[in-house]
Amino acid sequence: xxxxxxxxxxxxxxxxxxxxxxxxxxxxxxxxxxxxxxxxxxxxxxxxxxxxxxxxxxxxxxxxxxxxxxxxxxxxxxxxxxxxxxxxxxxxxxxxxxxxxxxxxxxxxxxxxxxxxxxxxxxxxxxxxxxxxxxxxxxxxxxxxxxxxxxxxxxxxxxxxxxxxxxxxxxxxxxxxxxxxxxxxxxxxxxxxxxxxxxxxxxxxxxxxxxxxxxxxxxxxxxxxxxxxxxxxxxxxxxxxxxxxxxxxxxxxxxxxxxxxxxxxxxxxxxxxxxxxxxxxxxxxxxxxxxxxxxxxxxxxxxxxxxxxxxxxxxxxxxxxxxxxxxxxxxxxxxxxxxxxxxxxxxxxxxxxxxxxxxxxxxxxxxxxxxxxxxxxxxxxxxxxxxxxxxxxxxxxxxxxxxxxxxxxxxxxxxxxxxxxxxxxxxxxxxxxxxxxxxxxxxxxxxxxxxxxxxxxxxxxxxxxxxxxxxxxxxxxxxxxxxxxxxxxxxxxxxxxxxxxxxxxxxxxxxxxxxxxxxxxxxxxxxxxxxxxxxxxxxxxxxxxxxxxxxxxxxxxxxxxxxxxxxxxxxxxxxxxxxxxxxxxxxxxxxxxxxxxxxxxxxxxxxxxxxxxxxxxxxxxxxxxxxxxxxxxxxxxxxxxxxxxxxxxxxxxxxxxxxxxxxxxxxxxxxxxxxxxxxxxxxxxxxxxxxxxxxxxxxxxxxxxxxxxxxxxxxxxxxxxxxxxxxxxxxxxxxxxxxxxxxxxxxxxxxxxxxxxxxxxxxxxxxxxxxxxxxxxxxxxxxxxxxxxxxxxxxxxxxx
Numbered sequence: 001x002x003x004x005x006x007x008x009x010x011x012x013x014x015x016x017x018x019x020x021x022x023x024x025x026x027x028x029x030x031x032x033x034x035x036x037x038x039x040x041x042x043x044x045x046x047x048x049x050x051x052x053x054x055x056x057x058x059x060x061x062x063x064x065x066x067x068x069x070x071x072x073x074x075x076x077x078x079x080x081x082x083x084x085x086x087x088x089x090x091x092x093x094x095x096x097x098x099x100x101x102x103x104x105x106x107x108x109x110x111x112x113x114x115x116x117x118x119x120x121x122x123x124x125x126x127x128x129x130x131x132x133x134x135x136x137x138x139x140x141x142x143x144x145x146x147x148x149x150x151x152x153x154x155x156x157x158x159x160x161x162x163x164x165x166x167x168x169x170x171x172x173x174x175x176x177x178x179x180x181x182x183x184x185x186x187x188x189x190x191x192x193x194x195x196x197x198x199x200x201x202x203x204x205x206x207x208x209x210x211x212x213x214x215x216x217x218x219x220x221x222x223x224x225x226x227x228x229x230x231x232x233x234x235x236x237x238x239x240x241x242x243x244x245x246x247x248x249x250x251x252x253x254x255x256x257x258x259x260x261x262x263x264x265x266x267x268x269x270x271x272x273x274x275x276x277x278x279x280x281x282x283x284x285x286x287x288x289x290x291x292x293x294x295x296x297x298x299x300x301x302x303x304x305x306x307x308x309x310x311x312x313x314x315x316x317x318x319x320x321x322x323x324x325x326x327x328x329x330x331x332x333x334x335x336x337x338x339x340x341x342x343x344x345x346x347x348x349x350x351x352x353x354x355x356x357x358x359x360x361x362x363x364x365x366x367x368x369x370x371x372x373x374x375x376x377x378x379x380x381x382x383x384x385x386x387x388x389x390x391x392x393x394x395x396x397x398x399x400x401x402x403x404x405x406x407x408x409x410x411x412x413x414x415x416x417x418x419x420x421x422x423x424x425x426x427x428x429x430x431x432x433x434x435x436x437x438x439x440x441x442x443x444x445x446x447x448x449x450x451x452x453x454x455x456x457x458x459x460x461x462x463x464x465x466x467x468x469x470x471x472x473x474x475x476x477x478x479x480x481x482x483x484x485x486x487x488x489x490x491x492x493x494x495x496x497x498x499x500x501x502x503x504x505x506x507x508x509x510x511x512x513x514x515x516x517x518x519x520x521x522x523x524x525x526x527x528x529x530x531x532x533x534x535x536x537x538x539x540x541x542x543x544x545x546x547x548x549x550x551x552x553x554x555x556x557x558x559x560x561x562x563x564x565x566x567x568x569x570x571x572x573x574x575x576x577x578x579x580x581x582x583x584x585x586x587x588x589x590x591x592x593x594x595x596x597x598x599x600x601x602x603x604x605x606x607x608x609x610x611x612x613x614x615x616x617x618x619x620x621x622x623x624x625x626x627x628x629x630x631x632x633x634x635x636x637x638x639x640x641x642x643x644x645x646x647x648x649x650x651x652x653x654x655x656x657x658x659x660x661x662x663x664x665x666x667x668x669x670x671x672x673x674x675x676x677x678x679x680x681x682x683x684x685x686x687x688x689x690x691x692x693x694x695x696x697x698x699x700x701x702x703x704x705x706x707x708x709x710x711x712x713x714x715x716x717x718x719x720x721x722x723x724x725x726x727x728x729x730x731x732x733x734x735x736x737x738x739x740x741x742x743x744x745x746x747x748x749x750x751x752x753x754x755x756x757x758x759x760x761x762x763x764x765x766x767x768x769x770x771x772x773x774x775x776x777x778x779x780x781x782x783x784x785x786x787x788x789x790x791x792x793x794x795x796x797x798x799x800x
Contacts, residue, residue: 019090019562020595021088021089021090022592022595023569023588023589023592023595023596024088024089024587024588025088025089025587025589025676026086026088026089026091026096026099026587027086027560027587028071028074028096028099028100029089029099029100029103029676030584030585030586031066031070031584031585032066032107033676033677034583034584034585034603035059035062035063035107036107036110037603037605037670037678038059038062039055039056039110039111041606042055042056042059042114042118043114048332048334049118049121049122049331049332050127050321050324050332050333051332051333051607052114052118053118053119053317054317054318054321056111056114056115056118056314056317057314057315059111060111060313060314061314061315063107064172064243065246067243067278067279068171068243068245068246068247068278069424070247071097072245072246072247072275072278073247074093074096074097075093075097075245075278076245076247076276078092078093078094078097080093087562088560088562088565088587101303105306108306108308112308112310115310115314116309116310125328125331126211126212126325127211127212127328127332128207128212128213128214129213129214129216130143130205130213130214130215130219132215132219132222132223135223138206139205139213139215142206143203143205143215143220143224146220147220147221147223147224150199151196151217151220152227152228154196154199155193155194155196155221155228156193156194157191157193157228157229158191158192158193159180159189159190159191159229159232160189160192160293161189167192169240169277169298170194170242171242171243171244171246171275172241172243172244172313173194173195173241173242174194174195174218174239174240174241174312174313175192175193175194175195175239175240175241176192176193176195176218176225176237176238176239177191177192177237177238177239177286177290177294178191178225178229178235178236178237178238178286178290179191179235179236179286179287179289179290180229180232180233180234180235181232181233181235188235188289188290189232190290190293190294191229191232191234193221193228195239196217199217200217201216201217201316202214202216202217202316202319202320203216203220204323210327212323212324212325214323218311222237222239225237235287236284236285236286237284237285238282238284238285238286239282239283239311239312240280240281240282240283240294240312241280241281241283242280242281242298243277243279243280243281244275244276244277245275245276245277246275246424277298277299277304278304279300279304279305279306280294280300280305280306281306281312282305282306282307282308283308283309283310283312291305334607337365337697338368339366339367339368339369339484339485339700340366340367340700340701340703340704341367341370341704341707342360342362342367342368343703343704343706343707344358344360345360345371347370347371347374350378351371351374351378351493352375352379352382352460352462355375355471355493355494355495356469356471356495358648358650359492359493359494359496359650359651360492360493360494360651361490361492361493361646361648361651361654361655362490362491362493363489363490363654363658363696364477364484364485364487364488364490364491365484365485365486365487365488366696366697367700369481371493372473372479372491372493373400375460375473375493376401376404376405376408376458376460377400377407379404379408379460379462380404380405380407380408380411380413381407382462384463384464385413385460385461385462386414386461386462386463387413387459387461388405388408388413388414388415388458388459388460389416389417389458389459389461390416390417390458390459390479391418391420391455391456391458391510392417392418392419392433392478392479393420393452393453393456393478394426394478394480394483395426395429395430395433395478395480396482396483397429397482398481399480399481400481401479401481402433402437405417405437405440406436406437406440406442409441410440414443415437415441416442416445416507417434417437417442417443417444417445418444418445418446418447418453419433419437419444419446420447420452420453420454421434422447422452445510447640448510448513448515451526451638451639452638452640453510453640454628454629454635454639454640455506455524455628455640455641455642456474456475456476456479456628456642457472457473457475457507458473458474458479459471459472459473459503459507470495470497470503470504471494471500472493472494472495472496472500473491473492473493473494474491474499474503474644475491475492476490476491476611476613476614476626476627476628477489477491477611477612477628486608487608487609487611488610488612488693489611490612490626490655492626492646492651494647494648496521496647498520498521499521499522499644499645501520502519502521505517505519506522506524506642510640515527515640521644521736522643522644523625523642523644523737524640524641525629525636525637525639525640525641525642526636526637526639526640526641529627529629529635529636529641529642529643530561530563530564532625532643532737533564533567533631533636534563534567535737536615536623536737537552537567537568537570537571537576539617539737540571540576540618541571541576543576544571544574544575544576545574545575549619550575550576550577550618550619551576551577551578551579551617551618551619552568552571552577552578552579552616553578553579553580553614553615553616553621553659554578554579554580554581554582554614554615554616554631555580555581555582555610555612555662556580556581556582556613556630557582557583557584557585557611557613558582558583558586558632559580559586559631559632560585560587560630560631560632561631561632561633561635561636562587562633564631564636565587565588565631568588568596568599569588569595569596571598572595572596572598572599573594573595573598575598576598577598577600578598578599578600579600579602579663580599580601580602581602581603581604581610581659581663582601582602582672583603583604583605583610583611585632586672586676588601589672589675590672590674592674600671601671602663602665602669602670602671602672602681603670603672603678604662604665604668604669604693605668605670606668606691606693607694608693612626613627613629613630614626614659615627615643616656617737618735621652621655621656622734622735623645623737624645624646624652624655624656625643625644625645625646626643626644626646626655627641627642627643627644628641628642628643629641629642629643645734645736646734647736648734658696661695661696662692664690665681665691665692665693666681666683666687666689667689667691667692668691668692668693
């Protein structure tokens with residue numbers, strides 16, 4: 001007889017309609033197709049040769065992280081007796097691991113073959129990696145002397161036997177492994193040498209003028225291996241690298257009472273180095289017995305061992321870029337590009353005053369980050385600036401921004417920094433900056449337990465007499481000077497009072513640990529972001545059902561949230577056209593008859609990493625939001641994210657123009673088919689090739705040249721086809737998605753309520769949109785200033 005619990009579960013299954021998997025696909029397999037798309041760039045002969053080699057390295061780096069995080073986490077779940085089932089593919093964790101492992105050999109074969117091809121072509125041009133089996137007598141003499149002078153004193157060869165057990169192989173570290181023939185009657189032993197991470201991996205070899213030759217450190221050791229183990233003779237040799245599970249939950253580990261959170265994170269980072277192995281990579285040839293000894297010690301199955309005949313960890317590629325001979329650089333590398341000045345900002349004037357007059361939109365990497373950095377630096381020394389507040393997720397190692405925050409704190413400003421220490425693989429850098437900021441006098445807080453703070457927001461507050469003004473800076477990407485030159489992202493700089501009030505409340509709620517704030521303009525996860533998206537989609541669905549034109553546009557890194565996917569499918573069935581640019585994972589399959597035939601998905605992979613998130617609703621895009629959040633459940637429900645409206649007409653027109661250019665791309669763009677694969681975008685007969693990233697580069701240069709010179713008005717640039725500094729502003733009123741009315745307050749001891757003075761909010765009708773006219777900050781400040789003057793007159797009797 002079934003138990004009561006089993007009866008309830010059976011009844012729940014009957015009530016719950018079965019999921020439709022006809023228009024969805026597995027997240028992990030979709031990701032592998034994305035990384036294969038990255039590898040496509042290495043095969044593209046229109047890309048400079050050395051840049052193609054960098055794409056080979058990026059493919060490997062992406063795959064390493066995927067194995068550490070995704071496959072590592074799934075491997076843990078696969079050990080459970082009752083495994084969870086993926087809600088996009090109906091696959092268990094073990095079935096997903098099986099599917100990933102089945103795809104790996106083909107991907108790795110493709111990766112290895114293109115590396116060899118590119119390296120061979122570089123060799124003919126004069127960029128040569130020396131192999132130990134083809135060293136000239138002069139090169140072998142150099143390598144031997146280098147080994148004896150610099151390497152031998154550093155390495156520590158290990159012989160593994162019953163008295164010396166198998167050591168812990170650190171995650172991602174390189175080791176030289178070999179079977180050893182003992183001088184006694186002992187059976188074959190195992191030898192290990194860790195490749196020293198403290199030494200330069202690339203060793204330059206003397207070569208003729210105009211060429212560059214190098215050998216990798218591991219090959220230096222391999223060339224001299226016979227002298228490393230004394231009386232033991234190496235029988236075979238290979239380079240090995242273990243990839244371990246890095247999917248560790250810092251909050252799940254528990255913070256000890258009275259333990260500093262930074263110390264807790266340091267403990268977590270050490271633990272990551274020793275977690276369960278996921279795969280073993282082998283470069284070279286090992287006897288079956290030697291490989292079996294290593295595999296058994298790591299408790300790995302045969303399918304988790306991958307062999308190749310090229311170097312492991314191709315990260316060294318980026319280090320030799322600067323060594324390429326000058327006469328080869330134009331042929332082997334992209335034309336150098338410098339982010340250009342924003343044509344709407346005069347860098348000789350106060351950035352603060354310009355933002356007060358008009359919203360500013362920066363578009364990285366085509367435009368420089370300098371206006372934002374200069375504004376924060378300016379605020380650090382502005383006597384009227386009283387506070388700076390910011391969230392930081394990934395920070396550059398050499399950060400001008402953080403130095404300005406330190407200057408502000410030392411100048412007596414109130415500086416509050418929410419530093420997210422759980423930004424995966426950037427934890428150590430964030431810990432070090434948190435310590436420096438705190439030492440300088442900044443108030444440093446950390447994200448709420450269980451919810452990473454992934455939002456990108458900064459607010460500067462100024463006091464002018466009795467009046468307060470706020471500048472709010474919101475981004476789709478990190479406040480990171482390094483990635484701002486590589487990633488495509490937006491930053492909005494605004495003095496809009498409503499957005500400023502919401503940002504002020506957001507920071508107050510963060511400091512109180514309240515994740516359920518009520519905001520008028522911002523969509524804030526984990527509570528308010530997904531409802532904002534759903535209301536936008538519902539509006540377009542109602543328009544389509546009423547026979548009106550309806551359209552939705554999303555630009556994302558990934559789409560995995562099942563509820564959002566189902567709502568998009570519902571919109572498609574209602575007749576809404578849905579255009580999406582998704583760089584990475586798309587668990588939604590477009591073009592499925594009767595389900596998603598009105599959905600069109602593209603991906604752009606090129607010189608720069610597409611990173612911006614854009615949500616636009618309406619055929620004329622009257623609602624445009626920029627955001628830090630992808631449509632992934634982790635972002636919409638388990639992180640602190642912000643979506644912010646673009647209300648200024650000029651800024652909205654710029655976003656519209658930029659996205660229009662990307663939708664025109666027919667060079668780097670790929671279309672997603674109904675079977676979940678990516679194919680090149682077809683060009684119409686007579687249609688010219690259009691690379692959106694290259695076009696945006698050209699646009700940035702043209703606009704910078706056409707921008708008026710400071711003080712002296714410049715004549716129009718002599719262009720055959722003149723380009724305006726800013727596009728023609730569309731005559732469309734901006735609208736904002738109104739939040740649903742808050743339900744009657746319920747007692748919840750686990751949720752901290754907002755501060756009383758900011759929690760009272762004006763009731764607004766639900767489910768409607770309203771035209772938002774831009775407030776003029778100058779008039780607001782003038783009015784507050786007059787009020788302050790009146791109060792001063794009443795109190796002192798003086799008018800001056």
